[in-house]
Amino acid sequence: MTQLKTHQDGIPSTPGKIKMDRSPYIHRLRWQFSLAKLTFWSCLFLGLILLFFLRSTPSSSSSSYSLSSGTDSTRRSLASTWGGPDWEKRVRDSSKIRSHNGISVLVTGAAGFVGTHVSAALKRRGDGVLGLDNFNDYYDPKLKRSRQARLERSGVFIVEGDINDSALLKKLFDVVAFTHVMHLAAQAGVRYAMQNPGSYVNSNIAGLVSLFEVCKSANPQPSIVWASSSSVYGLNNKVPFSERDRTDQPASLYAATKKAGEEIAHTYNHIYGLSITGLRFFTVYGPWGRPDMAYFFFTRDILKGKPIPIFEGPNHGTVARDFTYVDDIVKGCLGSLDTAEKSTGSGGKKKGPAQLRIFNLGNTSPVPVTTLVSILERLLKKKANRVMLKMPRNGDVQFTHANITLAQTELGYKPTTDLQTGLKKFVRWYLSYYSDSGSKKRSDE
Numbered sequence: 001m002t003q004l005k006t007h008q009d010g011i012p013s014t015p016g017k018i019k020m021d022r023s024p025y026i027h028r029l030r031w032q033f034s035l036a037k038l039t040f041w042s043c044l045f046l047g048l049i050l051l052f053f054l055r056s057t058p059s060s061s062s063s064s065y066s067l068s069s070g071t072d073s074t075r076r077s078l079a080s081t082w083g084g085p086d087w088e089k090r091v092r093d094s095s096k097i098r099s100h101n102g103i104s105v106l107v108t109g110a111a112g113f114v115g116t117h118v119s120a121a122l123k124r125r126g127d128g129v130l131g132l133d134n135f136n137d138y139y140d141p142k143l144k145r146s147r148q149a150r151l152e153r154s155g156v157f158i159v160e161g162d163i164n165d166s167a168l169l170k171k172l173f174d175v176v177a178f179t180h181v182m183h184l185a186a187q188a189g190v191r192y193a194m195q196n197p198g199s200y201v202n203s204n205i206a207g208l209v210s211l212f213e214v215c216k217s218a219n220p221q222p223s224i225v226w227a228s229s230s231s232v233y234g235l236n237n238k239v240p241f242s243e244r245d246r247t248d249q250p251a252s253l254y255a256a257t258k259k260a261g262e263e264i265a266h267t268y269n270h271i272y273g274l275s276i277t278g279l280r281f282f283t284v285y286g287p288w289g290r291p292d293m294a295y296f297f298f299t300r301d302i303l304k305g306k307p308i309p310i311f312e313g314p315n316h317g318t319v320a321r322d323f324t325y326v327d328d329i330v331k332g333c334l335g336s337l338d339t340a341e342k343s344t345g346s347g348g349k350k351k352g353p354a355q356l357r358i359f360n361l362g363n364t365s366p367v368p369v370t371t372l373v374s375i376l377e378r379l380l381k382k383k384a385n386r387v388m389l390k391m392p393r394n395g396d397v398q399f400t401h402a403n404i405t406l407a408q409t410e411l412g413y414k415p416t417t418d419l420q421t422g423l424k425k426f427v428r429w430y431l432s433y434y435s436d437s438g439s440k441k442r443s444d445e
C-alpha cells in the first residue's frame with residue numbers, strides 16, 4: 001500500500017514494477033494509461049500516414065519525382081506566385097493575337113535556349129505568346145533571366161511555374177484559349193542523366209503527361225508541337241537517320257525519356273484526339289545557347305586556357321554531330337505550328353482521328369568534334385589545349401546525321417546555316433554577352 005500511495009498523484013513511472021493490486025483505483029489508472037497509450041499510437045500512426053501522403057503527392061511547384069535525394073528539389077527554386085487580376089491581365093495581354101490569321105501559343109521552357117528564340121520569332125510575326133518556365137538551376141539561371149528580360153521587352157510574359165503544376169496549367173487554359181502549345185520545357189543533356197536520373201523522369205515523362213492531361217481536357221483542345229531528340233536513334237547505325245529507322249535502343253536515360261515521350265504522345269493522340277507533332281532536334285547551337293553543351297563550354301575553356309576534353313570512338317574513331325543552327329530549328333518549329341491540324345476532341349472526348357507526326361530537324365551535314373574545335377580556335381584566335389579521351393560510356397553516341405526529307409516535304413524545312421557561319425554568330429554573341437556581364441559585375445563590385 002505504501003508503494004501505491006507514493007503513486008497516488010500520478011501515473012507510475014515504471015508501471016510494470018508495481019505490485020499488482022485489484023483495487024478499483026488501479027483499474028481506473030490502468031484504463032487511463034491505456035487510453036493515453038492508444039491516443040499516442042493513433043497520433044503517431046496518423047502522422048506517418050500524413051507524412052507519406054505529403055511525400056507522395058506532387059507539390060504544386062516543385063520536383064516530385066526526384067530519384068536522387070535532395071539534388072533535384074534544391075535545383076528547382078520555385079515559389080510559385082501566380083494568380084490575381086494583374087497577373088491574369090499580363091497573361092491575356094501577352095497571349096493576344098496581333099496579326100491576321102495569327103495563333104496564340106503557350107511556349108513551355110520559354111526562358112530556355114530554343115524556347116527563347118521560338119517565342120521571339122512568334123511574337124515578331126504577331127502571334128500571341130505566353131511563356132512558362134520554372135527557372136531551375138541546371139545551368140546558370142542568370143542566363144535564363146537575361147533571356148526573360150529580352151523577351152519581356154518584346155512583349156512576351158513568362159509565367160514562373162512548373163509543367164507538373166496542373167492547377168497552374170488549368171488556370172492558364174481558363175484564362176486563354178490557346179490554339180497551340182509549343183512544348184520545349186525538358187531536362188536536357190545526355191551525360192547529366194547519370195547524375196540526376198529523377199530530373200529526367202520528372203520533366204520529360206511526368207511533366208509531359210501533366211501537360212497532355214490538361215491539353216486533352218481543354219476546350220478547345222490545342223494542337224501540340226514538342227521537342228523530342230536525335231538521341232532516340234541511340235545505337236542505330238543506319239545513316240542518315242530517317243524517321244522510319246529503329247528507335248528502340250536508346251543509349252542514355254535522356255534518350256529513353258524522349259522515346260517514352262513519343263509513345264506517350266501516341267497514346268494521347270489515340271485516346272483523346274490531340275494533334276501532336278514531335279520534333280527530333282539534332283545538337284542545336286547558337287547565340288543564347290546552353291552552357292552545358294560542348295561548343296559553349298569549349299569556347300569558355302579555350303578562352304581561359306583550360307584543357308578541352310575531346311571524345312574519340314574505338315580505334316581513334318571520329319566522333320561527329322549534325323550540328324544544327326538555332327535559326328533553322330526555329331523555322332522548323334514555326335513550320336510545324338503552321339501545318340499542325342486542329343485537335344479533334346473536346347473536353348476530354350475524342351471526336352475523330354487526329355494528326356500525329358514526327359520530324360527530324362537536323363542540318364544533314366555531320367561535322368567531327370575536332371573540326372568544331374578548329375573553327376572555334378580560328379574564331380577566338382586562340383589555340384585550344386586539346387586532350388583526346390576515349391568516349392566515356394555515359395550515354396554519348398559516336399555519330400548523328402539527319403535525313404530531313406520528310407520535314408522538307410511537309411514543313412518546307414530547309415536549313416541554311418553551316419557550322420562555320422553559325423559558330424561565328426555564336427562567338428560574337430558570347431564575347432559581347434560575357435564582356436557586358438563581366439563589366440557589369442566589375443562595376444557592381
Ligand SMILES: O=C(O)[C@H]1O[C@H](OP(=O)(O)OP(=O)(O)OC[C@H]2O[C@@H](n3ccc(=O)[nH]c3=O)[C@H](O)[C@@H]2O)[C@H](O)[C@@H](O)[C@H]1O
Pocket residue numbers: 188189190228229230231281282283284292293294295309310311319320321369396
Ligand atoms: O541532339 C540531341 O538530341 C542532343 O543534342 C545535344 O547532345 P550532344 O549531341 O551530346 O551535344 P553536346 O553535349 O554539346 O556534345 C557535342 C559533341 O561533343 C562531344 N563532347 C562532349 C563533351 C566533352 O567534354 N567532349 C566532347 O568531345 C560529344 O561526344 C558530342 O559528340 C544536347 O545536349 C542534348 O540535350 C540533345 O538535345
